Amino acid sequence: MIHIFATTSGLRLHTAEGWSHAPGLTLDAIFQSDAPAALAYEAASLRAEPPRPEEILPPIQQQEVWAAGVTYLRSRNARMEESEGSGANRLYDLVYEAPRPELFFKATARRVVGPGQPVRIRRDGTWNVPEPELTLAINHAGHIIGHTIGNDMSSRDIEGENPLYLPQAKIFTGSCALGPALVLSDAPLPRHTPITLTIIRHQQTAFTSTTSLSQMKRELPELADWLFRENDFPHGVYLMTGTGIVPPPDFTLQPGDFIRIEIDGLGILENTVA
Numbered sequence: 615m616i617h618i619f620a621t622t623s624g625l626r627l628h629t630a631e632g633w634s635h636a637p638g639l640t641l642d643a644i645f646q647s648d649a650p651a652a653l654a655y656e657a658a659s660l661r662a663e664p665p666r667p668e669e670i671l672p673p674i675q676q677q678e679v680w681a682a683g684v685t686y687l688r689s690r691n692a693r694m695e696e697s698e699g700s701g702a703n704r705l706y707d708l709v710y711e712a713p714r715p716e717l718f719f720k721a722t723a724r725r726v727v728g729p730g731q732p733v734r735i736r737r738d739g740t741w742n743v744p745e746p747e748l749t750l751a752i753n754h755a756g757h758i759i760g761h762t763i764g765n766d767m768s769s770r771d772i773e774g775e776n777p778l779y780l781p782q783a784k785i786f787t788g789s790c791a792l793g794p795a796l797v798l799s800d801a802p803l804p805r806h807t808p809i810t811l812t813i814i815r816h817q818q819t820a821f822t823s824t825t826s827l828s829q830m831k832r833e834l835p836e837l838a839d840w841l842f843r844e845n846d847f848p849h850g851v852y853l854m855t856g857t858g859i860v861p862p863p864d865f866t867l868q869p870g871d872f873i874r875i876e877i878d879g880l881g882i883l884e885n886t887v888a
Contacts, residue, residue, distance in 0.1 A: 645850025734788030
C-alpha cells in the first residue's frame with residue numbers, strides 16, 4: 615500500500631519504509647500506467663519528511679471526477695424524502711433496484727479542493743450537506759488502482775425540487791473535496807470498513823454518523839465497469855461511490871462549519887465551509 619500525497623513541492627510517498635520524494639513522477643503518469651505501484655516505487659528515490667498540512671494539495675492532475683448515486687439504502691430513502699411532492703420520488707427507488715447505476719459528472723480538477731481548503735455551499739440552497747464517499751481511483755484502462763476520500767457537497771433541496779436540477783445541485787465552485795492522499799493498492803477495502811462524518815459548529819458537534827461499505831448495494835468493480843462503457847478517460851478518473859450518511863432535513867451547513875470525514879486505511883479529510 616502506497617500513500618501518494620500531492621504537495622506544493624511535488625509528489626511525496628509514504629510506504630512501510632517511510633517517507634520519500636518522487637522526482638519527476640506525476641499523478642497523470644500513475645493513472646496512465648498499467649503498473650502504478652511499481653512505477654511509484656521506482657520513482658521514490660529520495661528520503662523526505664512528512665508534508666506539513668499547508669503543503670498538501672488535492673491528489674488530482676488531469677483526472678475528471680464522476681459520482682455514483684443511490685448506491686446505499688439510506689441514500690435511496692433520503693432521495694425519495696427530498697423529492698416527495700415533486701412526483702419524482704419513485705425514480706430513486708427504480709434506480710436503486712435497476713441494473714444500471716446512476717452516474718453523473720461531478721468536477722474538473724480545477725474545481726476540486728484538498729485537505730484544509732474551503733468547500734462551499736450554494737447561496738440559493740436551503741438544505742446543503744456534505745456527502746462522505748469512498749472514491750475510486752481508476753486508471754486509463756478502467757482498472758481500480760486505489761482509493762481516496764471524497765466529499766460530494768450537495769444542495770438536496772435543489773435536487774429534490776426536480777431531478778433535472780441535479781447538475782446545479784452537485785456542480786459548483788468548491789463542491790468537491792478529495793484527499794488527503796491517493797492510496798494505491800491492488801486489494802479492495804474490507805466490506806466492514808467504516809466511514810464516519812462529523813460536523814463541528816461553534817466548537818460543538820452538530821452532527822455525526824457512521825456507516826460502512828457493507829451497506830452499499832452495488833459492487834465497486836461494477837460501478838467502474840459502467841463508467842467506462844462507451845466512455846474513455848485517457849488520464850484516468852476518480853469515481854465517488856455514493857453516500858450512506860445523510861443529515862436530516864432540518865440540518866443544513868453554515869459558513870464556518872468544520873467537516874471531518876474518516877475512512878479506515880485512507881486517513882482523514884477535513885475542510886471548512888466557506
